[in-house]
Amino acid sequence: MTLTSRCPRCHHALDEGPILYRCAHCQRTIWAADLDVEHHAPAPMSAA
Secondary structure, X not given: OOOOOEOOOOOOEOEEXXXXXXXXXXXXXXXXXXXXXXXXXXXXXXXX
């Protein structure tokens, strides 16, 4: 599975990484620790 990190300011995809990301659109640099990239598995569906 591939998770695409998004810029918190303009919501465009970030490049480079995995420690330091850069937004080509707004020229912002973001540390990986400042991104919320936690993945949660979908809840199982119950049989009704």
